[in-house]
Amino acid sequence: MVGTGTAVAVAGVALLLTAVAGFRAVRGRMASTELLVSARGRAAEGTVAASVLASSMGVWILLAPAEAGAAFGGLPAVLGYALGSAVPLLLFVPVGARLRETMPAGHSLTEYVLARFGRRFYAFVLVVSLFYMFVFLAAEMTGVALALALVAGVPPTVTAVLVGTLALAYTAYGGLPASLATDTVQALLLIPLLIVGFAGSVLALGGVSEVHATVAADAPATLSLTNPAGVEFGLYVGFAVLGANMLNQGLWQRVWAAESTDAVRRGFALAALAVVPMVFLAGLFGVVAAGLGVVGDAPGIALFSVVTTALPTWVGVALVAIATLLVTSSADTMLNAIAALVTVDAVRVLDGPDDATLRRVARVLTLVVAAVAVAVGAQGYDVLALFLLADLLGAAVFAPFLLGLFQPALTENGALAAGTTGLAVGLAYFPITNPLFSAFGVPLPAPSFLLAFAGATGVSLAVSLAAIARSDTAFEFETLSAGVARLGGGRR
Amino acid sequence: MISATVLAAAIWGAVGLLVAVFVYLARSLLRGTGMSAVTGSEVDR
Numbered sequence A: 001m002v003g004t005g006t007a008v009a010v011a012g013v014a015l016l017l018t019a020v021a022g023f024r025a026v027r028g029r030m031a032s033t034e035l036l037v038s039a040r041g042r043a044a045e046g047t048v049a050a051s052v053l054a055s056s057m058g059v060w061i062l063l064a065p066a067e068a069g070a071a072f073g074g075l076p077a078v079l080g081y082a083l084g085s086a087v088p089l090l091l092f093v094p095v096g097a098r099l100r101e102t103m104p105a106g107h108s109l110t111e112y113v114l115a116r117f118g119r120r121f122y123a124f125v126l127v128v129s130l131f132y133m134f135v136f137l138a139a140e141m142t143g144v145a146l147a148l149a150l151v152a153g154v155p156p157t158v159t160a161v162l163v164g165t166l167a168l169a170y171t172a173y174g175g176l177p178a179s180l181a182t183d184t185v186q187a188l189l190l191i192p193l194l195i196v197g198f199a200g201s202v203l204a205l206g207g208v209s210e211v212h213a214t215v216a217a218d219a220p221a222t223l224s225l226t227n228p229a230g231v232e233f234g235l236y237v238g239f240a241v242l243g244a245n246m247l248n249q250g251l252w253q254r255v256w257a258a259e260s261t262d263a264v265r266r267g268f269a270l271a272a273l274a275v276v277p278m279v280f281l282a283g284l285f286g287v288v289a290a291g292l293g294v295v296g297d298a299p300g301i302a303l304f305s306v307v308t309t310a311l312p313t314w315v316g317v318a319l320v321a322i323a324t325l326l327v328t329s330s331a332d333t334m335l336n337a338i339a340a341l342v343t344v345d346a347v348r349v350l351d352g353p354d355d356a357t358l359r360r361v362a363r364v365l366t367l368v369v370a371a372v373a374v375a376v377g378a379q380g381y382d383v384l385a386l387f388l389l390a391d392l393l394g395a396a397v398f399a400p401f402l403l404g405l406f407q408p409a410l411t412e413n414g415a416l417a418a419g420t421t422g423l424a425v426g427l428a429y430f431p432i433t434n435p436l437f438s439a440f441g442v443p444l445p446a447p448s449f450l451l452a453f454a455g456a457t458g459v460s461l462a463v464s465l466a467a468i469a470r471s472d473t474a475f476e477f478e479t480l481s482a483g484v485a486r487l488g489g490g491r492r
Numbered sequence B: 001m002i003s004a005t006v007l008a009a010a011i012w013g014a015v016g017l018l019v020a021v022f023v024y025l026a027r028s029l030l031r032g033t034g035m036s037a038v039t040g041s042e043v044d045r
Helices: A003-025 A033-038 A045-056 A064-071 A075-100 A110-117 A119-152 A154-203 A209-216 A226-246 A247-255 A261-292 A298-312 A313-349 A355-377 A383-407 A414-431 A434-439 A449-470 A477-481 B005-033 B036-041
Strands: none
Touching: A003 A119, A003 A154, A003 A313, A003 A383, A033 A064, A033 A154, A033 A247, A033 A355, A045 A075, A045 A247, A045 A298, A045 A313, A045 A434, A064 A075, A064 A226, A064 A261, A064 A298, A075 A226, A075 A247, A075 A261, A075 A383, A075 A477, A110 A119, A110 A226, A110 A247, A110 A313, A110 A383, A110 A477, A119 A154, A119 A298, A119 A313, A119 A355, A119 A383, A119 A414, A119 A434, A154 A261, A154 A313, A154 A355, A209 A261, A209 A414, A209 B005, A226 A313, A226 A383, A226 A449, A247 A261, A247 A313, A261 A298, A261 A383, A298 A313, A313 A355, A383 A414, A383 A449, A383 A477, A414 A434
16 A cells, blocks of 8 residues: 555656646747647647547546456457557548548537538537546546545545646646647656556566466456457447547547648557557456456456555555556546537637637636536546446447548438437447336347447448438538638638 | 466567557657647747
């Protein structure tokens, strides 16, 4: 167990380094709303890669992958999680290139969806995207509060307020440039810490042979690549992660922040490459926890159970720093993304506000979102069900949403039909909502996460393709740029 | 069930991949293709 004072000091240093980088990003000068929201063309390949990596990898990698390894099928579940986490980033390679080609001056995914489809599908996507990002943010605050409480006994409120305040300070002040700069510092600190932490843990446990022997003796099923439960989890988590991430405004912002399309391609691909070993190694802690018999009835904290029961104190100290860096890099991205999404839409609602008004809107929004997320995070709620629901919504809507970038024949009605039918199928199979339908006497199939996520994605994709085949209209992509808001003075 | 050798290859391969990514990323940022683009002098106004 790490001392509470030590943990707060380590977390404080990590937060301080991050905040200094964030404030330096705008160097005390007044930045325009356009810069705060888009940082257009400012990030080269290295920054894109570091930022996408740091933004995507939150404190969730210390919780969910290990839980998958401990309770949802061992190695195949962990492998599926690792590979599935990389797929959305790889999909951004063609999507990002197309987005920059068709809407080079864009700011947000809702700006695209309004210009491409219309108000009804825009409302659908806006709700799904905001819901997903807020749940992500609240889950991160909950996760880091839990992590520091487990490793060092830090009260959850102290952690949530400390992390939330610092991330809020530099994000509200420096916007996306601050988030990009801090992500870079965080990635450069985080990767070596993870390397040392993972390698040190394996050696402290007696080496790979010893770990293998322990797990093989007490939890052999977790080492089987054909474990059916693990294979099923590995498949559905891929669908779950894919849709939601495509509706992550934080990733869309980084497409426009890149200095070139090549920087997008290489940056997102490099981040995808780094995500796989990070999630895989974190997930292995769950397999080890199963072998050591320390999972009990709390598989969600399997990694922490291994660290606190079987590893030296220095690993716990490293874990505090890792958790702090993971949460701040994701939280600042989500704070800025949510504020950006609403700020861009505020241009329409407020009828051409000036730049100072928009800056105030962006900063007040960031403050409100951070305050609510900190309050939720300090409660220690189980946010997994909300996360899964957000993932399901994303799975149902992302296919028509993305096809609209490439297929001129897809109409708003087609996209809406695809999203709603995909969602209906997903909810019918979704284990959390399936019983609600059954209670009303609706005959439904047996609940299944795999069928819920695969069904939502597959049906939505199939209906989109059918709508494209039947359509006789053709959207003119040249008109997309006309829908781009000019921040601080109406539309372009 | 996978063998200890396969598990070792997976673990140390993953650690090695992280090391390679870190080296590439650090070199990329040191070449000036990273943060300077963000923290440069183009801050508006």
